[in-house]
Amino acid sequence: MEFQIPEISTNKTGHNLNCSCFFCILSETVPSVRRTKIAKYFKQMPLRNNQEHVLVLSGIWKIAMTKPNDPEFPSLGIFTCMAKLISKGVTDRSWLLRHQNIYIPYYAAHIIGSYTMMKPKFAKKAVKSSVVQPLLELLRGKLKWVEQRAALRAMGHLASHEATFEAIKAYEVEIIEAATNIASTCMNKVYDDFVGLKKTERLKYHRNLLTRGFGGFELENRKAEEWASQLQCWSLFLLHCFACRQRSLRLICKKKFLKDLCGMWGGLSNPSSPSGIGLLKTLCHTQMGRESIASLQEVVESLCHVSRSSDERQHMAIESLMQLLIDPVTRYKVIDTAAPALADLVELRDLKGKYKVGKAIMQVLLHDYHKIKVREFCLNSERSRRRLEELWDMKVERVKREKVMSVQETREKEALSCVLKQEGSERFFAGEIEKAVVKYSEALDLCPLKLRKERIVLHGNRAQCYLLLKDAEGAISDATRALCLSGVARPHSKSLWRRSQAYDMKGLAKESLMDCLAFMNSKGFKIPYYVAGIFNKQMNSTWLFASAQSKWYSKHEEMKEFVMGRNRIDVKNLSQKTRRKMKG
Template identity: 65%
Template sequence: MESQIPENSDSKRIQKLLPSIPTCTNCSCFFCIMPETDPLIRKAKIAFCLKQMPLRDDKEHVLALSSLWKIAMTKPNDPEFPYLGIFKCMAKLIKKGLRNKGWLLNHQNIYIPYYAAHIIGSYTMNKPKFAEKAVKSNVVAPLIELVRGKISWIEQRVSLRALGHLARHEATFEAVAKHKEEIIEAAIHIASTCLYEVYDKFVGLEESQRLEYHRNLLTRGLGGLELENRKAEEWASQLQCWSLYIIDCFACKERSLELICKKNFLKDLCTMWGGLANPQSPSGIGLLRTLCYTKIGRESIADSEEVVENLCIVSRSSDDRQNLAIDSLLQLLKDPITRYKVIEISAPVLADLVELKGLKLGQEIVRILLQDYHKAKYFEMKLRSEKAEEALREIWDLKVERVKRESLMSEKEIRDGEIMARVLKQEGNEQFRSGKVEEAVKKYSEAIDVCGVKDIKQRIVIYSNRAQCCLVLGDAEAAIRDTTRALSLSSHVACPHSKSLWRRSQAYDMKGLAKESLMDCLAFIRSRFRSKKKKRFIIPYYAARMLQKQMNATWLFASAKSERSINKHVDELDEFKGEYQVDVKTMRKETNRKNEGRRRKSERRIRTNVSRQRL
């Protein structure tokens, strides 16, 4: 049962009781207060303890903060501590740690700013009233100081979390927005560099070089190196997540978009996975989607061909990011200003998704792509990209012309078409087995042309088989296109087509798209598990090998490790070159000295010989 604190009725009585409470020099009295049975005395003692805590220097401070942290985590909606002055106490403790390094490094006070920021974030998470009280207690300024990196990345994580909760509430957003330039610039910098920061300052270090208090906070004093690395990876992802979250709060309100929509940052967003496991986290693609709902955001994204291409790649993914990327592209296509900047890149990709069933996305894609295609068709308007024009023509034929044509066909004609498609598919299979892969592609293409639109299962198999031929021929893009179409069709049936998932995973691997390959490989393993759940299921060796390869390639710190390794080798090479150059100079000096000595000896010998001849 949560404590109910009436602000007005008890506050005066509590204030009267404060002077009668004896001053205690030991903060451990906090643990004596908690079991107090009289509610009024308990509140008065807690208020007095919170008021005195920042004024005293006690080695037991960290124990009290640790207990308050546990209470805030387990009962974030309990009004007892927020109404007794916990926000003022936490703000003062953070300020004290930032201004007084001697105090911060004394005892175990180094833990206090982390716990204090965490407590603020936990209590402001759900209740707008608590957030208002926190803002009135001046918590924003010290939290921003922590975001600047005044202590370390550990404190940045919890301070961004607290500021994110304050920015989420309408009542307290403006208090955060007063510092918009500083907060957004810091959040952008942290989101872009935090993985390198955590790797350099923790993961990439030897166990003996890591800060002890970081190790203790990550594992609570339990576990070894493996657990520390796993928790560091999780916290680095959360640090990126909260950076994106607070930027998303500004983007949702269409505030400070000129600060957010910087070209390099928009490119970085495409590769940011931070917080993707959290449904409320925008992640990089989620933030791009938010920006696509704003005029400035759409124009900035449309001007970056690389960002649009990345959105296209993710739109064919097999995870939750797919819907976010598709929605982003649709918003760009709906806007008449950005439509013709992105349609040539996006149309060939979205053409593979027109038969998606989920959330009526396929119908929406068709409607938006073909909204003015009939004008281009009848007035002979042409796009600059032949691929885009071909994609639109194909969509028109599939969703308009073929539907009309088949609606006029008799049942016998439809059955004959299905039989012909099966025959052509079998011929394609035979050509493939005999090594005539290009001939097999032609047969599968003919089968697709005669196969009925409603014969979904047959079309799935034909598309998937043609994709296998493309893989053998080394055409990864064509394989991705056909497998995506097969998977879009399989959204109409019970589960995704497992062979198409595996083949697309291979195609992505051929193109070097490790993340997309990993997602498809995981989806393939899940589909295999569901189909064989009654039997003993073992992950196929080839899938396990692909999984291991892509997990190594997509490891959160893979880029940081690779870059630091390259820099180390470059430094070693420069050092070697420097040493080599020194050696060369020394050798040249020594050679010149010897040559000079020989020259002088030769001159003396010549002079001696000449003098003898004269004699």
Template identity: 85%
Template structure:
């Protein structure tokens, strides 16, 4: 399609009689006459080949966007008119490429989506006007990805309404297969057909639709990234409408697609989007979905990572994992993978309006703990059994013991914990990292549960030790516990930073980026230099088109040999702002080298590094 669509001028032209007549109709003061004229015009519009149709549709789209609840145009046949115009554009290629008709299917589908977004009765009228089949043709990519975006919007609104969902039944398989294909391939498609091209190679009508004729190369890239994210989000929402009604689950629960869902992030600007995790959560509320997900380690790992991150959708991942644990069919398939992760969250308080979520997690994990104590043979691995025993001791037996202690005994425990903490810090600065881990662990065992701030410091310090020992899982676990104790309102900054580093060690750029962003929020305007560099790295690694760009380079390397682009050129192609990196000179160079030595787990820690921000905390509590 890209090579065959001509460049179309968007310069202003003089209105002809038909266009002038339509806008005169809108200014008609007699209601009955106005309605009759509008109805007649909408009936005649698909039959005429008028170069001013685009201007009229643009005006109708603005009306639909600003007044989506106004029944005037829906009652006068606008849906039938738009359906016929879309069908004409799909079937009559010569007409589509004349004048500015290439814009017509886009605006027509957008008008349908704008009127069906809220009103069920409008959605019914749209279905009766036979809009589903023309929208489906756009969804299949009969024109381009730009039209797919607005077709998805309209079909998603129709599917979300109970009154019109059944109207899609006849096209269910086609819709689901098309939506799955778009969700999996849209980022590569947008990159190959637009973002990765030079300005002169891009279709002009795409550029005009993206920027409304304003802005340059950078704005086009930003809008294309936003629209690509919407393509993916809307296709997932359309699938969600079927999945929540337990329709076509066999199609949706294909292994390859479930694995692809883990990488469908949804973007930071749209936290309400179902995204990949959201659709997985929906599937976890169905028996077939739970059984399919329980057998895929890659999907479970992704859910575990998000459940212990600063992602807006953390609650979705936690809910998914708990659904898997509450199902007796899938519980024993996933318990060894999930239990150690959820055990770090048992002291989580409120999240997304849900109160005492940590207690709910604890009840789910310890649901059949009595069987472990009674049975010599356990269905759990030794690691899971040990973790559940530790959880039982922390949240049940230890609470009961501390209730029976006198004030004097509690003070003695606090003092002993403080002494052990100081010994751990002393060992850390002496380069004895393993010994420091042991001391901090002993201090945690003696520290009273009510001393939340002290426990935050101990967990965070031990996380730093694990980072130096290259034990990323231990660092993530301890940093998560510290953050659960500190609460979402005022998260512990150093624990966010340490967990971000640990996720980076594991290669999880998105989770690392989310923690880094949350850490920057705690620092306000004063962002340390090494954090700026780290943030820039994660932004580049988790860019929406990072995978598509990599595939594009690989394809062109095979065709044309090695392709070399400077870092500056790559950033320009990405169309994103970036932090200017200062050269490594003087004090900053020395600090950077010391940071690297720490991240690699070197045993010797210099005096300057001891005083740096990301060393362990001695007496913060």
């Protein structure tokens, strides 16, 4: 269904009933007359059955998008009008499929969302105008996913304001169940209903909404990917509004959903959006959320991976792990997993406007170190125990030793460290990788802590050795330490590339891609050829619809096998009947 400008029609009195009438009203110069006519138009619009509604709404949508704080339309009944139009579209299918009315519920929900975005007083008007129930109908999936996206956006704005949260809270169980379901299944839904279809099979009005009637197949796919990401993002934002108020945490903290959150990229282009990691961070500020997350090893491991990656939400993962470690109830459930990852970050200085991040991490990890050392059963992992011992020695004992060290002693240690580094490089180029690791480790033990550049090189070199030894975790650990020493503003590019390779070795495509992108940015326009392979590989693996596509192929393969198997059985039965007839 293409957008078409309808012909002008008139009633018995000769007055225009089409969209030109509304736009003529907007050009009215007398304010009181203009307001009266607009209010009357909004009141009569849901009662009319004219083909111009969609063009009027598209015009109002543009005004709402560009001037969301303008009080004129909200004060004249726009919300009541939009609520009635959505309800009409949901309940009256014959009306919905007439003219171009199928576009109306989407535009109406979008208009509500735009006007309630920043103004609590507009949101209060919307609630009083009974918009919640029609939006909830769209949220339930009474129409399609494009309308769900607009409804989620509007519902999220209403839930974000204290003045209107109570109205949303009245439906919280249904809203939360719907939002968690949409967040978990929206990628499969959009792929099955749009992206995975041929151009001729796609709903025409979806294509028009996505591209405004312009653009080809590729543009439609790009926009569908963007909208699917937003659909997930708004679902998570709505859940965040409840979680930050500690509402319905039992519904949100279901095991399967918490595991799903780890892979949700919703709103990737907007670093301030909640995303899966963002919602986990919000939950980690609640007692029930911390206990639920601490009991899921897979979720804690995912937080550890993000905390050491170049992901925009690295700071969210770090904050989540810190909250789990501060809480005495969850500390010893997660410390075995979290300690090795966070120990690599203790020399991280500034991150996302937060200063001395590494120091805060060190204090949380070591605040009861003596108790942990005595009660060794608290740490079941030998690796965790060793990392905490190394951390204590480096950040406490070694700092004390180097403070009282003379200049001469410092220079001697520096010189000896340099010699060991050279010996390590000789072993490396001779192919004796394990011996090179030993030499680099000895050099790091002697290198004064204040020599950051030298330590960056030593950690980077040892990371390369671990890569060749197929020790992905060792390579990630050393590369992360080198990156923390170099700083976020000017990261050590070789360590980014090495960590990207190590993440690829572990099958962590997203983390590998993030480091690969950061490495490419550090190189400017000169991207080495060997980066292209891993970049393309991870782009395909982390494509928003990669999982949905895989499920689609798997489902169709199973169907194919079922049909083939059924045909074989039919042939077999047929041959048995034939044999019986032949015997008879």
